Amino acid sequence: MNELSAPLTAPAFADVEAAAKRLEGKAVRTPLLEAPLLNAKLNARLLVKPECLQRTGSFKYRGAVNRLSLIPEADRARGVLAYSSGNHAQGVAYAASELGIKASIIMPKDAPELKIGNTRAYGAEVILYDRYSENREEIGQRIAAETGATLVRPYDDPGIIAGQGTIGLEIAAQAAEIGAKLDAVIVCCGGGGLVSGVALALDGAAPGVPVYSAEPENFDDMARSLASGKHERNDPDARSICDAIVTPTPGQITFGISKKLLAGGLAVSDGEALDAMAAAFRYLKIVVEPGGAVALAAALSGKLDIEGKTVAVVCSGGNADAEMFTRALSRQQD
Amino acid sequence: MNELSAPLTAPAFADVEAAAKRLEGKAVRTPLLEAPLLNAKLNARLLVKPECLQRTGSFKYRGAVNRLSLIPEADRARGVLAYSSGNHAQGVAYAASELGIKASIIMPKDAPELKIGNTRAYGAEVILYDRYSENREEIGQRIAAETGATLVRPYDDPGIIAGQGTIGLEIAAQAAEIGAKLDAVIVCCGGGGLVSGVALALDGAAPGVPVYSAEPENFDDMARSLASGKHERNDPDARSICDAIVTPTPGQITFGISKKLLAGGLAVSDGEALDAMAAAFRYLKIVVEPGGAVALAAALSGKLDIEGKTVAVVCSGGNADAEMFTRALSRQQD
Incomplete structure (x- = not known):
């Protein structure tokens, strides 16, 4: 059997658990970071899952x-x-x-x-x-x-989704280890493999925690698809610096899961993504690329009301080039 | 009792173990990172302990x-x-x-x-x-x-040294978890609290692994003191961008431990520290400050022959400002 003939069936929670076993000793169990000064600034508890530290620099x-x-x-x-x-x-x-x-x-x-x-x-x-x-x-x-x-499809594949979902299992376990009760989780979204996997994992491991997708403005196909209930597409002429997540429309399997499990979709500007990269540099000491920073950007820019809440965000990748990173650092920060 | 009247006695391995218990649930258990492409470039296995991800941005x-x-x-x-x-x-x-x-x-x-x-x-x-x-x-x-x-002295205090030593316990455990047999460990050194603590921990948890200090050129007082067997001082007119570790001479307790347990001392130029910051950005996706990068710099610049070996380095801090980080990224890289 090769993937071209594989049926487009959604994975189950047990598939995420099985994936976690396969990844043991191979994938980095990335820590769940937080920065007291950032928490104080936001009046919230922000828990950051830095998948930029994963092998090859992203959750992929x-x-x-x-x-x-x-x-x-x-x-x-x-x-x-x-x-x-x-x-x-x-x-x-x-x-x-x-x-x-x-x-x-x-x-x-x-x-x-x-x-x-x-x-x-x-x-x-x-x-x-x-x-x-x-x-x-x-x-x-x-x-x-x-x-x-x-x-090997990039997102619309049950094995891929289950693998990305292991991040959700770790977030649930690591939040529990530090006694944090999650009020929400925000996940970067291109085709939706990561956000649907994480939502599936949390549905099993920490049921009831609202999960949100985060996308670049003009590439908020998941947000609009969730709102309308059907596959929405982005304007083919749209552009964003968030190159890792500029997909045209949600996947079939990923949207099926997302429609059922996501609380909603958020979108941020390129400028907000750059500011989130700079905040990650300053407060968390991690290198995040634009597309990997949109979930953090959604939290920092108030796209979700996080005041007084405990919110986890996934920083999904760090393969930024020096020019883009320098651009983020050179922006005026408060 | 206050610290001024406390005797300058060296901590023991048991003090490091006790410190680890006190830090449980407070300090981040930073992962042990490695980058396959950096390993391939070096023809070595480089394991990086990113203490820049520790609370407050450094091991301190x-x-x-x-x-x-x-x-x-x-x-x-x-x-x-x-x-x-x-x-x-x-x-x-x-x-x-x-x-x-x-x-x-x-x-x-x-x-x-x-x-x-x-x-x-x-x-x-x-x-x-x-x-x-x-x-x-x-x-x-x-x-x-x-x-x-x-x-609360910065390094010449048994409680401080024992606390920093918990990094050595984690390196030993995490290397064992991935089946890596350490050939050497390189640790950034200012007054020597970190390197002596790590050496003490490894002496108990992974005896026989050579531990080296790494310092900036012109601030290589530990290296020279190890060579001469007595406290050497740096030229008071010396300057370095490695602001975190420009101490005048090793501490009393830290040198006592280091003399007994270190295999030697290495020194790197400011340029080599900046290149290590850029390599940490590119390959490991972490933000390291100049003084936190000298151990990595020593490995990357061949101050220790690491070819074919498995070597752990501590990246001890990430509190770099944007200007310094941009300076590191703007250097010509191969």
Whole structure:
């Protein structure tokens, strides 16, 4: 069986628990950080899950390890295939190298050199395409047909969602360890693999805690889809610096879970994302990329009323380049 | 009893274990990070203990919590007193606020603004002095004599050393958890509280692992003292951007432990510290300040031959201001 023929079924809480077992000793159990001075400023207790500290610099490694572990032994020799210009590429490439599986990653030739270089350095074969004249799905399907490689989707896959959901299990356990009762959790959202996985995990491990998606303005397809109850799409001409999460519309499985389990969707401006990066630098000493900072940005900019509350936010990735980080630090801060 | 009358006796391994119990549920158990691409570049396995993620942004909180917990109830109302360029200041200020103890902190007027501001924000009274024309020990002893406050020394105190040593216990346990056999550990060194504590902990928890101090060039008093077997002092005109660790000479207790337990001392240039900050940004997604980066810098710049080895380094603090961090990121990197 390869992923192209796999049914689009939602994972269950037990799948998240099984993923956690598979990730043991591989993924970093990232700490749950908080900064007293930031708490004082916000008059709230903000708990930050820094997945920028995860292997390959983002949470994507979790889903990749879990999904790749589910590939039957007999299919592994034919390799895996993924499309991505960023964090999913690196997560799949590194997870594949650990399992001794050949990875082919289809990346746009104008992707940042560092991301292409990192993906190659993790041992993957990178296939570059021209995003303006070529279709990556066609290239992927041709390669999959030729080689029998398993396609590893970035979010709309039960194994991927369950892997990302392990973050929710850890948040629930780590909050309990410090005696914190969560009033809300905010999670960055592109296609929705992370937020739906975390919502699924919390529904089992800490039921009743409201979970919110956070997206860039103009890419708030999840927020609008949750509001309307059907798949909404973003304006194809929209642009954002939050490159990791500028997907056109929620996934089928991820929206199915989100519709059932999310309390709502929040959206932040690029400026608010940059300010959150600067706050993460100053108060938490972590490097967060724009797309990884939108959940923190939603909390800091008051998109959710967190006053007097205990709120966890996921900082989902840290693969920012020096120029973007410097831009965030140079903004006027109070 | 106040600290001025406390004997300068070295702590034992059991004191580090007791400190670990006192820190449970208060200090962050910082993860042991590694970056596959950095490992590949170095042809080594580099394990990074990011104490920048500790409460107040540096390891100093550990020693402060432990030391303040040892103050008899009857003495607490008279407060505590500390001198520090910044990280010990914040650690003591925050630990004191948690325990409801009044803290007065003597800081050089040219300390980073962030550190002075944070120390005040943690609730301490800050007393500024000129580090080139005034003697902070004299100021501290005068205030202690007037108020009866307990002087909390930054490093030459058994309670402080035992507290910092809990990092060594965690390194030993976390390395064992991932099946890593340590060939060496490198630790940032100012007065030596951290490196002597870590050496003491490893001597008990992972005996036989060589531990090295790392210092800025021109502030390599520990390295030279280890070589000569007696207290060496730095040139009073020396300057370094590593403001957290520019102490004149090793402490009495810390040098006593270090002489017995350290394998040697390493020194790095300011440029090498900045390059290590940039590498920590790029590969590990953590914010490290110059003085907190010297152990990593020693590993990256080949001050110790780490090829083919498994080496742990402590990144001891992350209280860098935006200007210094931007300076590190703007350097030409390979």
